[in-house]
Each structure stands twice: as C-alpha cells, then as structure tokens.
Amino acid sequence: xxxxxxxxxxxxxxxxxxxxxxxxxxxxxxxxxxxxxxxxxxxxxxxxxxxxxxxxxxxxxxxxxxxxxxxxxxxxxxxxxxxxxxxxxxxxxxxxxxxxxxxxxxxxxxxxxxxxxxxxxxxxxxxxxxxxxxxxxxxxxxxxxxxxxxxxxxxxxxxxxxxxxxxxxxxxxxxxxxxxxxxxxxxxxxxxxxxxxxxxxxxxxxxxxxxxxxxxxxxxxxxxxx
Amino acid sequence: xxxxxxxxxxxxxxxxxxxxxxxxxxxxxxxxxxxxxxxxxxxxxxxxxxxxxxxxxxxxxxxxxxxxxxxxxxxxxxxxxxxxxxxxxxxxxxxxxxxxxxxxxxxxxxxxxxxxxxxxxxxxxxxxxxxxxxxxxxxxxxxxxxxxxxxxxxxxxxxxxxxxxxxxxxxxxxxxxxxxxxxxxxxxxxxxxxxxxxxxxxxxxxxxxxxxxxxxxxxxxxxxxxxxxxxxxxxxxxxxxxxxxxxxxxxxxxxxxxxxxxxxxxxxxxxxxxxxxxxxxxxxxxxxxxxxxxxxxxxxxxxxxxxxxxxxxxxxxxxxxxxxxxxxxxxxxxxxxxxxxxxxxxxxxxxxxxxxxxxxxxxxxxxxxxxxx
Numbered sequence: 339x340x341x342x343x344x345x346x347x348x349x350x351x352x353x354x355x356x357x358x359x360x361x362x363x364x365x366x367x368x369x370x371x372x373x374x375x376x377x378x379x380x381x382x383x384x385x386x387x388x389x390x391x392x393x394x395x396x397x398x399x400x401x402x403x404x405x406x407x408x409x410x411x412x413x414x415x416x417x418x419x420x421x422x423x424x425x426x427x428x429x430x431x432x433x434x435x436x437x438x439x440x441x442x443x444x445x446x447x448x449x450x451x452x453x454x455x456x457x458x459x460x461x462x463x464x465x466x467x468x469x470x471x472x473x474x475x476x477x478x479x480x481x482x483x484x485x486x487x488x489x490x491x492x493x494x495x496x497x498x499x500x501x502x503x504x505x506x507x508x509x510x511x512x513x514x515x516x517x518x519x520x521x522x523x524x525x526x527x528x529x530x531x532x533x534x535x536x537x538x539x540x541x542x543x544x545x546x547x548x549x550x551x552x553x554x555x556x557x558x559x560x561x562x563x564x
Numbered sequence: 565x566x567x568x569x570x571x572x573x574x575x576x577x578x579x580x581x582x583x584x585x586x587x588x589x590x591x592x593x594x595x596x597x598x599x600x601x602x603x604x605x606x607x608x609x610x611x612x613x614x615x616x617x618x619x620x621x622x623x624x625x626x627x628x629x630x631x632x633x634x635x636x637x638x639x640x641x642x643x644x645x646x647x648x649x650x651x652x653x654x655x656x657x658x659x660x661x662x663x664x665x666x667x668x669x670x671x672x673x674x675x676x677x678x679x680x681x682x683x684x685x686x687x688x689x690x691x692x693x694x695x696x697x698x699x700x701x702x703x704x705x706x707x708x709x710x711x712x713x714x715x716x717x718x719x720x721x722x723x724x725x726x727x728x729x730x731x732x733x734x735x736x737x738x739x740x741x742x743x744x745x746x747x748x749x750x751x752x753x754x755x756x757x758x759x760x761x762x763x764x765x766x767x768x769x770x771x772x773x774x775x776x777x778x779x780x781x782x783x784x785x786x787x788x789x790x791x792x793x794x795x796x797x798x799x800x801x802x803x804x805x806x807x808x809x810x811x812x813x814x815x816x817x818x819x820x821x822x823x824x825x826x827x828x829x830x831x832x833x834x835x836x837x838x839x840x841x842x843x844x845x846x847x848x849x850x851x852x853x854x855x856x857x858x859x860x861x862x863x864x865x866x867x868x869x870x871x872x873x874x875x876x877x878x879x880x881x882x883x884x885x886x887x888x889x890x891x892x893x894x895x896x897x898x899x900x901x902x903x904x905x906x907x908x909x910x911x912x913x914x915x916x917x918x919x920x921x922x923x924x925x926x927x928x929x930x931x932x933x934x935x936x937x
Contacts, residue, residue, distance in 0.1 A: 389930070389931055394846050394929075394930040394931055395929075395931040412929075413850065413851070416848055416850050416851070417848070417850075419845075419846065419848040420848025421848070423848070425846050425847070431840075433840065435574060435576060435577050436565075436569075436570070443565050444570075444844070444847060444849075447567060447853060448848070448849065448850060449848070457565070496848070
C-alpha cells in the first residue's frame with residue numbers, strides 16, 4: 339500500500355478556548371489518487387476536517403503529517419499549499435478585478451517565475467475546463483458553473499497532489515453541479531490527483547471511492563463506496 | 565500578468581476612494597514642493613546674487629540675524645582692503661524699499677569707485693568712471709517692469725534719479741535691483757557713514773586652505789564682525805535657516821496628513837478584503853508576497869499622488885514667484901535635489917502608510933476567509 343499524502347493522528351480542533359470542539363480525536367490517512375467524500379450533517383466538522391487535511395488550519399491537539407512529515411511552521415505549510423495542494427471553495431472566491439486567465443495565474447506567483455509560462459499554463463487549464471473562449475472575462479461576467487470551473491482550473495495551477503473541495507456544488511444548479519463533479523472526477527482519474535470533497539449531499543458523495551462520515555466531530559464510519 | 569497588475573487592479577475597485585487618497589497625497593506633495601522649492605529658491609537667489617558679483621566673502625556685524633538691518637561703519641572697508649590676503653573690499657548698503665508703483669525692490673548703494681560696478685554686465689547704457697549722485701543702474705527685470713532705459717527717470721524714496729545703465733544679471737534678486745552710489749542711498753535712508761555688509765575679494769579664492777586661513781585671521785583682527793564665504797551664505801543666514809526650518813516643519817505636517825490618508829485607505833481596504841487575503845494564503849501565497857502586494861498598493865497611490873503633486877507644486881511655486889510681493893526675491897527651485905527629495909518622500913509615504921495595513925493582512929489565516937462562506 340502506498341504511503342499517505344496526508345494523515346491526521348488523533349487530531350482535535352477546538353474553538354473559543356476549547357469551549358467548542360469541532361473535531362475530536364480523529365485519525366485518518368488519505369493516499370495518492372483517492373477520491374474521498376467527507377459527509378455528515380451541518381456542524382458535524384466536515385469543513386474543519388477538510389481544512390486540516392489541506393493545511394488551511396492547525397489542530398489544537400494531535401498531528402497532521404504531509405507526505406510523512408509534519409510541516410514545522412505556518413510558513414512551511416504555506417509552501418506545502420503552494421506546491422502540492424489545490425482548493426475549491428463553495429463560494430468560488432475568485433478575484434473580481436482579475437480576468438479568468440489572471441485568476442488562474444494567481445497561485446503560480448512564487449512557484450512559476452516566468453510570466454509567459456504562467457500565462458500559457460493558465461490558458462491550457464482554462465481550455466481543459468472548457469473555458470477557452472472566456473479567458474478575458476471577469477468573474478462577474480461568468481455564470482456560477484463557469485466561475486467554479488475557473489476555480490477548479492486555479493486549483494490545478496501548480497499540478498497539486500491533492501485537491502480539497504468544500505461543497506463545490508453548493509451554489510450551483512443541478513446541471514452545473516453535474517458538470518463540475520464530472521470535471522473533478524475526470525481530473526482525479528486522469529491525473530491521479532487525490533480529491534477530498536466535503537459535502538452534505540449523499541448523491542454527490544456517491545461518486546467517491548471512499549466515504550468518511552462524520553457526526554458530532556467524530557468519524558462515524560470510514561468505508562469504500564459500494 | 566505582472567505582479568504589479570494585482571495591486572493596481574485592487575485600487576481600481578474603488579476608484580473614487582483611490583483618487584481621493586491620491587489627491588490627498590498630491591496636495592501634501594504639492595505643499596512640500598512649494599515650501600521647500602520656495603526656501604531652496606530663496607537660498608539660491610541670495611547665493612547667486614553674491615557669486616555673480618565676484619564676491620568671495622562677506623562680513624556682517626557679529627550676531628546679525630537680518631542682514632538688511634545690520635550697521636557697520638563704512639570706513640572698515642578700507643581697513644579690510646589693506647588686509648593681507650584681500651584683493652579688494654567694498655562697502656555695501658542694502659534695504660528693501662517700495663517704488664511709487666507699489667513694487668518692492670532691493671535698493672543697493674555702492675561706493676562710486678567700488679569694484680562691484682565692474683562686475684555688472686550691461687545690456688544698455690554705460691557706467692561713468694565715477695557714478696554721479698543722482699543716477700542709478702537698474703536690473704533688466706526691474707527696467708522692463710518700469711519700462712525704463714538709459715536716460716529715463718524714476719523716483720526712489722521721493723528723490724528723482726536718472727537711469728544711466730541697465731544690467732543683465734543671472735540671479736533673480738539682482739534682476740530686480742536698483743543700484744545707486746552709496747552716499748545717495750545713505751542720504752535717502754538717513755544712514756550717513758553706515759553700511760549693511762562688506763564684500764571681499766580674496767587674492768587666492770580657489771585655495772580652500774588659504775581661504776580658511778584668511779578667514780581665521782580676519783576673525784581675530786575684527787572680532788566684532790562675522791566673515792562668511794559666499795557659498796556658505798545661505799547656510800549661515802539665520803533668516804534663510806528659519807525659512808528652511810519653517811518650510812520643512814509645515815511640509816512634514818502636510819506629509820503626515822498624506823501618510824494618514826494612505827494608511828486609512830489601505831486599512832479600510834484590508835478590512836474589506838479579509839476573505840481575499842485568506843484565499844491568497846490558502847492558495848499558497850507567502851506572507852512576504854501578501855505584504856509586498858499591500859505595500860505596492862500604497863506605493864501606487866503615493867507615486868500617482870506625487871506625480872500630480874509635483875505638477876501642482878511647480879505650478880504653485882511659479883505662481884508664488886510671480887506674486888507682486890515676492891517677485892524678484894525668489895526663483896522657483898525645482899532641480900534634481902527637490903525631485904530627489906520628492907522621490908524619497910513618495911517612498912516614505914507609500915511604505916510607511918502601508919506597512920501597518922500590510923502587517924494586518926499578513927496575519928489573516930486561510931481559515932479566516934472560510935468563516936465568511
């Protein structure tokens with residue numbers, strides 16, 4: 339069995355000085371190429387778990403290991419995110435003053451030094467998500483589905499090992515949702531990129547190969563999808 | 565996309581706010597340009613007026629603050645002329661007087677046989693061997709303003725004088741000067757036998773060591789006088805120092821206001837964009853890159869403001885130099901030194917005004933962005 343990309347060891351995450359516990363004593367490993375759906379009701383800790391797995395948050399107890407080692411500082415985690423992690427938000431979080439092409443270039447600053455190379459890569463990724471004709475459009479000129487596709491292209495900018503997606507279809511209609519999920523699944527299958535998707539929607543989760551179910555901050559079940 | 569595109573686009577998001585901030589910076593920089601340009605111009609005007617008269621050193625009574633009110637016995641000039649290392653010495657009486665037209669001019673009196681007469685570059689008329697008491701020589705600017713040439717007459721302190729010549733100076737002070745024989749001005753100002761300054765020409769003005777030695781010996785021999793090399797006149801003149809200090813003091817207040825304008829705008833902008841900074845961090849932007857982006861926003865604001873401020877300031881300075889009360893006393897100084905100072909000020913405004921907002925932006929964690937979902 340291959341080594342995990344990211345692993346949580348007895349991780350807890352509390353807020354407000356420990357009065358609110360979002361995640362309790364979770365141990366979990368995610369391996370390369372896996373498509374993991376994190377499911378559970380609202381407030382069960384899905385987003386917190388996803389943020390910890392993608393290095394966006396720090397645990398209050400336990401360890402988060404990325405490729406076998408625990409990044410020593412927030413700056414180390416920043417480097418991990420820059421080079422190895424892509425993230426897709428429910429609300430897209432594109433920069434409104436930048437075009438689709440420029441939005442995709444954003445994560446490449448600091449990783450790809452050559453301006454022309456950044457532009458070529460962004461163009462290639464937007465073509466891949468079906469937006470070759472929308473390169474110079476700003477987010478306000480795109481539909482919800484198109485915006486999420488730009489966000490997916492952005493998450494792929496630095497060829498990550500892992501993509502985290504937090505309710506990526508939460509703001510989309512059913513048709514756009516299907517398109518976005520097809521795209522994410524295609525990326526996971528063709529590139530071998532590990533995909534971790536947090537959702538409360540069981541139909542969306544049914545596409546994953548592995549289901550991690552949370553309840554009240556604990557892992558209730560962790561199984562292969564049938 | 566260049567990195568600079570990002571802060572520029574961020575500022576374009578709220579164009580009115582950005583323009584108003586840049587305008588605040590522009591006014592601060594314009595104030596700086598006007599005030600420091602004014603004081604530097606004054607210094608240059610005084611220094612130039614002495615240099616073009618081939619004066620190497622001046623002497624005024626010790627403790628003098630305002631040179632025009634100084635009082636020295638004119639006989640001291642003869643003693644100085646005989647001093648070792650001195651080639652020539654000339655007494656000079658100067659005062660600001662108002663012409664009947666209301667124009668303020670610098671009236672200067674030179675002894676009829678002073679070397680100073682020979683330093684004038686005449687553009688019209690001629691100088692007699694000894695200037696008659698009822699004649700005057702005018703700077704070209706003043707002659708033009710009064711529409712006078714050789715043979716014309718005008719009144720100075722109620723006394724009619726004939727213009728014998730017009731001279732073409734390079735400095736603005738000399739350009740608006742009226743020069744009369746010393747006894748004439750002493751009589752008109754009711755200061756018989758008195759002068760305000762003594763102008764010296766040295767035997768070896770190009771040798772700094774000898775100049776210093778002569779100055780030291782002069783200081784010892786004439787303890788009641790202060791001797792100043794022409795090039796240091798601006799630095800040692802208390803009035804000019806006061807003007808310079810006031811210019812810098814007021815400029816600093818204006819610049820502090822500009823700095824707070826930048827600070828306030830960027831702080832508001834950072835507060836509004838918490839989510840975006842979190843997203844940038846989530847996408848792997850380092851704290852240094854986030855800091856650079858906010859500092860660049862500050863620099864874009866301050867550079868744009870400074871560019872407009874320089875234009876406004878130079879316009880203001882030229883207007884000020886042409887104002888009736890100041891015409892002939894200042895020449896707008898907008899040289900490399902002033903532009904370098906503006907560049908330094910711009911850098912300070914942009915960086916200092918953006919560092920605190922940038923530090924706040926850097927502290928925003930990715931998870932902070934996601935709270936807004």
